[in-house]
Amino acid sequence: MPCTVSMTVNGKAVSREVEERTLLVTFLREHLGLTGTHVGCDTSQCGACVVHVDGRSVKACTMLAAQADGAQITTIEGLAASDGTLHPMQAAFREHHGLQCGFCTPGMVMSAIDLVKDNASPTEQEIREGLEGNICRCTGYHNIVKAVKAGAEAMHGSGAKVAAE
Amino acid sequence: MANPNGIGASVRRREDARFLTGRGTYTDDINRPNQTHAVLVRSPYAHARIGGIDAAEAMQAPGVIAVLTGADMEVDKVGSLPCGWQIHSKDGSPMKEPPHFPLARDRARYVGDPVAIVIAESREQARDAAELVMVDYEELPAVATSRKALAEGAPLVHDDAAGNVCYDWHLGDLAAADAAFAQAAHVTKLDLVNNRLIPNAMEPRAAIGEYDPANGDYTLTTTSQNPHVIRLLMGAFVLGIPEHKLRVVAPDVGGGFGSKIFHYGEEAIVTWAARKVGRPVKWTADRSESFLSDAHGRDHVSHAELALDKDGHFLALKVSTIANMGAYLSTFAPSVPTYLYATLLAGQYKTPAIYAEVKAVFTNTAPVDAYRGAGRPEACYLIERLVEIAAQETGIDKTEIRRRNFIPAEAMPYQTPVALQYDTGDFAKNLEIALPLVDYDGFAARKAESARRGKLRGIGFATYIEACGIAPSNIAGALGARAGLYESAEVRFHPTGSVTVFTGSHSHGQGHETTFAQIVAERFGIPIENVEIVHGDTAKVPFGMGTYGSRSLAVGGSALVKAMDKVERKARKIAAHMLEAAETDIEVKDGRFVVAGTDKSLSIGDIALQAYVPHNFPLDELEPGLDEQAFYDPKNFTYPNGCHVCEVEVDPETGVVEVASFAAVDDFGRVINPLIVEGQVHGGLVQGIGQALYENCVYDEDSGQLITGSYMDYCMPRADDVPSFTVRYHEDQPCTHNPLGVKGCGEAGTIGASAAVMNAVVDALSDYGVTHIDMPATPEKVWQAIRRATPAQAAAE
Numbered sequence: 001m002p003c004t005v006s007m008t009v010n011g012k013a014v015s016r017e018v019e020e021r022t023l024l025v026t027f028l029r030e031h032l033g034l035t036g037t038h039v040g041c042d043t044s045q046c047g048a049c050v051v052h053v054d055g056r057s058v059k060a061c062t063m064l065a066a067q068a069d070g071a072q073i074t075t076i077e078g079l080a081a082s083d084g085t086l087h088p089m090q091a092a093f094r095e096h097h098g099l100q101c102g103f104c105t106p107g108m109v110m111s112a113i114d115l116v117k118d119n120a121s122p123t124e125q126e127i128r129e130g131l132e133g134n135i136c137r138c139t140g141y142h143n144i145v146k147a148v149k150a151g152a153e154a155m156h157g158s159g160a161k162v163a164a165e
Numbered sequence: 166m167a168n169p170n171g172i173g174a175s176v177r178r179r180e181d182a183r184f185l186t187g188r189g190t191y192t193d194d195i196n197r198p199n200q201t202h203a204v205l206v207r208s209p210y211a212h213a214r215i216g217g218i219d220a221a222e223a224m225q226a227p228g229v230i231a232v233l234t235g236a237d238m239e240v241d242k243v244g245s246l247p248c249g250w251q252i253h254s255k256d257g258s259p260m261k262e263p264p265h266f267p268l269a270r271d272r273a274r275y276v277g278d279p280v281a282i283v284i285a286e287s288r289e290q291a292r293d294a295a296e297l298v299m300v301d302y303e304e305l306p307a308v309a310t311s312r313k314a315l316a317e318g319a320p321l322v323h324d325d326a327a328g329n330v331c332y333d334w335h336l337g338d339l340a341a342a343d344a345a346f347a348q349a350a351h352v353t354k355l356d357l358v359n360n361r362l363i364p365n366a367m368e369p370r371a372a373i374g375e376y377d378p379a380n381g382d383y384t385l386t387t388t389s390q391n392p393h394v395i396r397l398l399m400g401a402f403v404l405g406i407p408e409h410k411l412r413v414v415a416p417d418v419g420g421g422f423g424s425k426i427f428h429y430g431e432e433a434i435v436t437w438a439a440r441k442v443g444r445p446v447k448w449t450a451d452r453s454e455s456f457l458s459d460a461h462g463r464d465h466v467s468h469a470e471l472a473l474d475k476d477g478h479f480l481a482l483k484v485s486t487i488a489n490m491g492a493y494l495s496t497f498a499p500s501v502p503t504y505l506y507a508t509l510l511a512g513q514y515k516t517p518a519i520y521a522e523v524k525a526v527f528t529n530t531a532p533v534d535a536y537r538g539a540g541r542p543e544a545c546y547l548i549e550r551l552v553e554i555a556a557q558e559t560g561i562d563k564t565e566i567r568r569r570n571f572i573p574a575e576a577m578p579y580q581t582p583v584a585l586q587y588d589t590g591d592f593a594k595n596l597e598i599a600l601p602l603v604d605y606d607g608f609a610a611r612k613a614e615s616a617r618r619g620k621l622r623g624i625g626f627a628t629y630i631e632a633c634g635i636a637p638s639n640i641a642g643a644l645g646a647r648a649g650l651y652e653s654a655e656v657r658f659h660p661t662g663s664v665t666v667f668t669g670s671h672s673h674g675q676g677h678e679t680t681f682a683q684i685v686a687e688r689f690g691i692p693i694e695n696v697e698i699v700h701g702d703t704a705k706v707p708f709g710m711g712t713y714g715s716r717s718l719a720v721g722g723s724a725l726v727k728a729m730d731k732v733e734r735k736a737r738k739i740a741a742h743m744l745e746a747a748e749t750d751i752e753v754k755d756g757r758f759v760v761a762g763t764d765k766s767l768s769i770g771d772i773a774l775q776a777y778v779p780h781n782f783p784l785d786e787l788e789p790g791l792d793e794q795a796f797y798d799p800k801n802f803t804y805p806n807g808c809h810v811c812e813v814e815v816d817p818e819t820g821v822v823e824v825a826s827f828a829a830v831d832d833f834g835r836v837i838n839p840l841i842v843e844g845q846v847h848g849g850l851v852q853g854i855g856q857a858l859y860e861n862c863v864y865d866e867d868s869g870q871l872i873t874g875s876y877m878d879y880c881m882p883r884a885d886d887v888p889s890f891t892v893r894y895h896e897d898q899p900c901t902h903n904p905l906g907v908k909g910c911g912e913a914g915t916i917g918a919s920a921a922v923m924n925a926v927v928d929a930l931s932d933y934g935v936t937h938i939d940m941p942a943t944p945e946k947v948w949q950a951i952r953r954a955t956p957a958q959a960a961a962e
Contacts, residue, residue, distance in 0.1 A: 019289065021289070021880055023690060029194075034187065035187070035191075035193075035194035036186070036187015036188065036189075037187070038187070038191070038367075038368070038419070039193070039369075040369070040419075041366045041452035041875070041876050042451045042452045043452065043453075043875045043876055043877055045875070045876035045877060046367065046452070046876060050379075053842065059828075064704070075187065076185075076186065076187035077187040078188065079186070079187075080186055086185065090185040090186065093181070093185055093497070094178070094181040094182075094185060095177060097177070097178065097840045097841065097844045098673070098841075099178075099181060099184055100674035100844060100848065101366070101367065101368065101417075101418065101419045101420040101673050101674030102180070102183075102184030102185075102189050102417065102419065102421070102674070103191065103366075103367040103368040103419030103420060104179075104419075104748055105184050105185060106187055110796065117471075119208070121511070124889065127884070127887075128884040128885040129884075129885045131883075131884040131885075132884060132885050134531065134883050134884070134885050135367065135876070135883060135886075136367070136368060137422070137848070137852070137881070138366055138420055138422050138674045138843075139844060139847055139848050139849045139916070140297075140846075140847030140848045140849070140850055140851035140852075140884075140887065141847075141851065141884040141887060142722050142844075142847040142889050142890055143844055143847065144844075144884065145884065145889065165816045
């Protein structure tokens with residue numbers, strides 16, 4: 001049975017008729033053409049499909065599009081400023097070589113942003129545990145951890161860093 | 166450094182901009198107009214006779230366009246997937262090479278063997294209809310492990326491979342080894358398993374086939390590490406499509422690690438089916454499908470013996486290995502446990518006599534082929550476990566026994582007893598760099614500190630050497646390769662001075678778009694922004710053997726240098742003409758073409774413009790244009806080497822192993838981009854640690870069902886399973902036979918890490934008398950080993 005779902009994706013209102021069983025990730029990729037969100041598994045283990053739903057990170061393969069009806073969705077495509085300036089977390093991943101093949105990267109960046117939202121100076125252990133739901137096969141995580149640390153500091157500004165210390 | 170983005174600079178990657186903003190283009194991101202979707206019907210049995218396939222109900226399902234089977238392929242004379250290497254057995258007979266059809270015809274031979282393809286308007290419709298395809302299977306007895314396959318009277322995977330043996334091969338001098346063993350003061354013996362792994366690139370495989378009836382052109386878009394190789398194999402051997410009518414594109418590819426080298430049946434199926442249904446056909450694997458059908462890695466069972474004299478010098482090594490090939494021979498499979506494994510059994514040591522025999526067997530499991538390191542991790546693991554046990558048995562310190570046996574740097578080039586000639590390497594120096602990095606002298610204190618917390622601490626070393634830069638075509642040919650393994654590059658200057666480089670190497674995470682551009686920017690003194698690197702498309706790149714075996718820079722980069730040499734020669738001619746000087750008077754300095762002893766000079770940009778807008782070229786001597794192509798065939802393998810040191814802490818109550826620290830000292834020759842190389846090492850280390858502690862592919866011995874078929878069963882290393890690393894390069898031993906002096910860095914981490922980790926684990930358990938544990942050292946296995954070794958203590962608890 002088809003149903004109509006409406007939501008705001010990267011600041012734009014969208015509405016589509018979809019099959020009820022359509023997953024949010026399928027909706028984003030196939031119906032909206034937002035292919036930056038990736039599918040790396042079929043058991044909700046890998047985290048390649050993480051997006052923000054109402055500001056929190058969610059694996060878009062664990063949710064039906066219909067469940068996201070009315071929600072605010074942000075995908076990797078919606079992070080950078082309209083002039084192309086990268087989000088501080090995106091910039092940190094580039095600076096610290098936190099990506100190789102790029103496939104896990106969108107989910108990793110989206111998870112990282114949520115992870116450090118309320119924590120300007122996460123410890124290495126906090127970062128590693130926070131990214132436990134995102135698998136990367138290329139980087140060995142070393143540079144991802146560095147990038148998330150730097151991204152957190154950049155997101156919160158140097159003032160926040162000093163205050164946290 | 167003349168160029169801030171030249172060789173040796175940690176240039177931030179140019180490809181990141183698209184990957185970080187969701188603008189990468191992976192195969193599954195591509196959709197073609199009027200496209201259909203395919204889902205494969207795969208055998209649920211490890212071994213079954215296929216009686217018949219009834220697709221009537223599936224054809225009635227909504228959106229279904231076609232259901233095609235092996236019988237349809239047979240009618241169209243679709244061929245078998247070819248194998249790229251031929252190994253000969255001890256008795257001179259060629260390996261058994263049974264046909265491997267893209268869709269199984271009369272028998273399915275592993276769980277996941279494709280038997281039919283369902284094509285529908287949507288993926289969901291194809292998936293629904295696939296469940297309606299009725300296949301009449303008659304289940305047959307199966308063999309899921311190599312030991313079972315070799316048992317007396319075991320069921321045959323292929324009727325014409327008696328005893329399930331593919332080949333029974335050997336290398337080295339048995340008589341010399343036996344003579345040395347007879348003189349030995351001590352013999353260290355070891356039985357070990359190199360556990361089967363599933364590569365798990367994060368992007369599942371995918372393929373889109375297209376056929377244009379207007380001109381008879383086919384296009385395959387696929388998740389491949391080597392599109393030209395796929396074009397050659399699929400076009401010439403499987404589908405009979407001439408290469409000028411077949412374009413293969415490998416766009417952004419989400420990791421490979423070897424598993425995307427091979428020509429897979431699905432590629433041929435969608436290309437063939439696209440013509441059958443007259444529309445593009447797209448297939449994307451689910452992760453579950455990847456687990457079942459990607460080529461797996463490793464899976465060796467070995468017995469090894471090392472003979473030593475009374476001072477701990479190695480006299481001889483004898484190795485007997487059983488290698489699992491799976492149900493069919495994948496593209497490179499036969500070469501992995503032979504020429505990529507046995508030839509590396511000298512390791513870094515001057516062991517004078519080595520003999521290795523390898524029996525390759527068929528089983529009812531997915532094909533096994535090259536996975537990051539491919540044969541070399543298996544060799545390193547075997548040698549380094551033996552050496553560590555020998556150290557323990559002889560009471561010689563584990564670093565000292567290695568020092569006593571290292572091939573000295575001054576012995577280079579060094580001919581090993583197993584076919585290879587190492588060109589450079591200073592193995593003792595690698596170790597000397599590593600020791601202070603890990604504070605080896607402080608280990609006893611750290612162990613005592615761990616003990617105070619009730620933990621067991623161990624330290625493990627692994628020294629490794631690998632043969633990379635695959636491969637010198639003459640040697641590869643002599644070893645059974647059915648093709649040469651050179652690489653191509655084309656350097657095309659445009660009239661306004663920018664450059665497009667076409668390389669036959671393929672980047673699927675390695676950062677070639679950055680590294681290769683650095684090499685060009687440095688050579689011609691131009692901004693890196695003016696250099697574009699094109700790869701992965703047979704319609705654009707002249708030819709290519711692709712990326713595997715840590716070969717891109719050593720072979721593809723060398724081809725690039727050769728093409729740049731040609732460009733420079735031509736540019737020199739043009740400069741001489743423009744500056745009215747003799748060609749011999751033109752010098753190249755920092756990318757400028759200078760008339761010697763004058764201030765007259767031209768940039769490459771000035772010359773490029775003249776090359777394309779010439780008005781008075783002496784046409785008999787000088788053609789317009791500045792676009793050169795080169796093929797480079799290496800003279801020898803390259804030999805990256807290093808020393809990896811791991812420290813672990815084991816909780817004896819739970820058996821949990823924690824990697825406390827890991828240091829890697831690697832000799833990759835000259836390093837072009839240290840940041841990228843370091844990333845390659847990190848990733849490799851975690852795959853090696855993964856094999857040692859977490860990852861294990863398990864088939865049920867009786868049914869042949871894959872037990873570890875998802876991320877809930879197959880334990881991938883996650884961020885909180887591994888530490889940060891200490892990585893150092895040892896750069897004063899550049900490769901002697903390629904123009905960049907580079908050796909390759911892609912596989913090193915994986916090769917050294919599993920041995921270093923396991924040596925550390927066994928060291929931690931040595932107080933309990935444990936001498937060996939097979940990988941992965943899971944908590945349960947470690948806990949059991951402790952309990953077994955200390956029955957009295959276990960009973961008391």
